[in-house]
Amino acid sequence: MEPGTEQAPNGVPRTPGQGAGTGPVCPTSAALARLWPIGLRDVVLAEGSALGDWQQRNSAKTLTHCIDKVVTSGAVRNLERVAEGGSSQTPHEGMHFSDSDIYKVLEAAAWDSVRGVSTQVADFVEGTTSLLARAQRDDGYLHSWVQGQHPDLAWRDLRWGHELYCAGHLLQAAVAEGRTGSGHRLATVAGRLVEHLLKTFSLEDGDGRLVGVCGHPLIETALVEFYRMTGSKAALKLAQRQVDLRGRPDVELPTTDLTGGRPFPLSYFLHHMPVRKRSLATGHAVRELYLQAGIVDVATETGDEELLSASETIWEDLFSTKTYLTGAHGSRHRDESIGDAYELPSDRAYAETCAAIASFQWNWRLLLATGRARYADAMEHVFWNTIAGSVSREGTEFFYSNTLHLRTDHDSADEDSPSHRLEWYECACCPPNLARLMASIQAYLVTRDASGLQLHMPFSGTVSTEVPGGTVELVLRTGHPWEGATEIEVTRCSATEDWTLSLRVPERTRKHGMELSLNGRPFQASLDGSYMKVTRRWQPGDSVRVSEPMPVRVLQPHWRLDAVRDCLAVQRGPLVYCLEAEDLDDGVAIEDVALDQSRPPEPSSDVPVELEGYVQVALMARGKCFDNHSRQLYEDESANRFGAGAQALTLVPYFARGNRARAAMRVWVPALRQDGSQ
Numbered sequence: 001m002e003p004g005t006e007q008a009p010n011g012v013p014r015t016p017g018q019g020a021g022t023g024p025v026c027p028t029s030a031a032l033a034r035l036w037p038i039g040l041r042d043v044v045l046a047e048g049s050a051l052g053d054w055q056q057r058n059s060a061k062t063l064t065h066c067i068d069k070v071v072t073s074g075a076v077r078n079l080e081r082v083a084e085g086g087s088s089q090t091p092h093e094g095m096h097f098s099d100s101d102i103y104k105v106l107e108a109a110a111w112d113s114v115r116g117v118s119t120q121v122a123d124f125v126e127g128t129t130s131l132l133a134r135a136q137r138d139d140g141y142l143h144s145w146v147q148g149q150h151p152d153l154a155w156r157d158l159r160w161g162h163e164l165y166c167a168g169h170l171l172q173a174a175v176a177e178g179r180t181g182s183g184h185r186l187a188t189v190a191g192r193l194v195e196h197l198l199k200t201f202s203l204e205d206g207d208g209r210l211v212g213v214c215g216h217p218l219i220e221t222a223l224v225e226f227y228r229m230t231g232s233k234a235a236l237k238l239a240q241r242q243v244d245l246r247g248r249p250d251v252e253l254p255t256t257d258l259t260g261g262r263p264f265p266l267s268y269f270l271h272h273m274p275v276r277k278r279s280l281a282t283g284h285a286v287r288e289l290y291l292q293a294g295i296v297d298v299a300t301e302t303g304d305e306e307l308l309s310a311s312e313t314i315w316e317d318l319f320s321t322k323t324y325l326t327g328a329h330g331s332r333h334r335d336e337s338i339g340d341a342y343e344l345p346s347d348r349a350y351a352e353t354c355a356a357i358a359s360f361q362w363n364w365r366l367l368l369a370t371g372r373a374r375y376a377d378a379m380e381h382v383f384w385n386t387i388a389g390s391v392s393r394e395g396t397e398f399f400y401s402n403t404l405h406l407r408t409d410h411d412s413a414d415e416d417s418p419s420h421r422l423e424w425y426e427c428a429c430c431p432p433n434l435a436r437l438m439a440s441i442q443a444y445l446v447t448r449d450a451s452g453l454q455l456h457m458p459f460s461g462t463v464s465t466e467v468p469g470g471t472v473e474l475v476l477r478t479g480h481p482w483e484g485a486t487e488i489e490v491t492r493c494s495a496t497e498d499w500t501l502s503l504r505v506p507e508r509t510r511k512h513g514m515e516l517s518l519n520g521r522p523f524q525a526s527l528d529g530s531y532m533k534v535t536r537r538w539q540p541g542d543s544v545r546v547s548e549p550m551p552v553r554v555l556q557p558h559w560r561l562d563a564v565r566d567c568l569a570v571q572r573g574p575l576v577y578c579l580e581a582e583d584l585d586d587g588v589a590i591e592d593v594a595l596d597q598s599r600p601p602e603p604s605s606d607v608p609v610e611l612e613g614y615v616q617v618a619l620m621a622r623g624k625c626f627d628n629h630s631r632q633l634y635e636d637e638s639a640n641r642f643g644a645g646a647q648a649l650t651l652v653p654y655f656a657r658g659n660r661a662r663a664a665m666r667v668w669v670p671a672l673r674q675d676g677s678q
């Protein structure tokens, strides 16, 4: 099927190039898409709400912090030297893919522009865009490390060069600028770069161009988004070709040994097997998840059901056997890899922030392509746990890896597993990735189709958008993620026909059900899959209240999950909780505490004083302590493993961890059984 020829439902862009005003990911073909994003400006988050305040903090603190850091870390200077024709003897500063950090900051600034940006941000965008235009080679090539240090290596190290990876982030920044109307000069740079790619890379066998893929996937989804914005079918074809070439045995992944010779398996680069033949999630977690997002983008635009099915197969493997309770992925520091099934150690979890963001983006694409609520469940879960916890309360410190157990006395500022969030990293992929996601987060909450609107994640704010037969304005109020109730009020509606408001029922809630009332009276909504549906001729003044029970859930791991066998974890609503050393009695180590499962934890608004204003609900539980002093490392089996008496336990949300002085923390806590044994 010719891409872009299918008719999309009511009010949705029908042809490439009409995505102006939309956020990230704007399908143009209805061949596979089931749901459609609404406009970037259609959702406005409320001040004083959890999401609204976070987005505001992202603009005021995180984005400006990232701008400072890409300047002071030397990433901008790398491009300046290239633009000025500097000597190749001057060393490149930072990682050889540092350009991508700048591109992610530019993307974040573009998404932020719909709410207005500061002079500092505007000046950075202006100056950097001009710099990129000057640094770009006459033939459209752009990569400061290659141009500045190894001009002879262009496209000769697809394994490690990250040239297409950087190009992808530039395209995504240009797409953000185009869709927000915040500028046009990045589009010129991006357009020249795409032209260069099309002249360089093979589009079909035997065309004499370079046959190869990037060791770090990302270009796939960027090219599809570029196609969606510009209508460039050649860009879509190149994306499709990149997916098809990946893993093909006759396609080499050339390298120049930039890694010092350490051999990495082809699976690290996701080039070990054709994507349509794979059934297992594997390799470098971020690369796998970006690749899967690109696969869904290509499948959606080309109507390729087999390709979409291949990605859903990987999802099933990943989410049934290789996902942390916090929604994170990547259980090995070695090769930053996903690991084997059920290999999910808490204390050595890698769980990179970028993998969590990539998972969120992949699940959003799967949600649009299939309409299946399980993808929205995965988005909400990874968002409120790993992504929310990757950044400090102040918005200027970050975790790269997101461990589920930080051991007592682990005192390190090492980038690989620091005890506290760091202001920046030499490999700085995560902070600007967070900035670009949060700058556009309102675009991931609501969709529409021919029936009406779907609310996937609760939030406080307004929705002003098109519905069948007219337009509607809704006001939403919720205490999510602390409270289960969401009120939706219709403040304006011009629709002249019935339309359906669909509300996701989270998987965790399906056995309890959700209560729904319409205009103050209980209402029996139809349940279609995992969405409660209310269909009517909506009028101004109509209101819906939906209420999710928020019981404290005590969770046990699958028996194959050896690393946390006989441990328990606690969750309330979407939030996973953890124990922090700060909340234990003096002298008690977090590893010596067991959770009494006969006394279910209870929610409390009495939160630790240092977390007031950040955490609204703590959980109070009881436990006991192991008497560590009398224990040998190994000894004969003994029934009595406790010395000290009862220990009152306070659990705080995992995302809020690490904002106090003592850093030790754990999500999975050994279970104290009802007979008092462990």
Ligand SMILES: [Zn+2]
Residues within 6 Å of the ligand: 352, 353, 354, 355, 400, 428, 429, 430, 431, 433
């Ligand atoms: Zn990262």
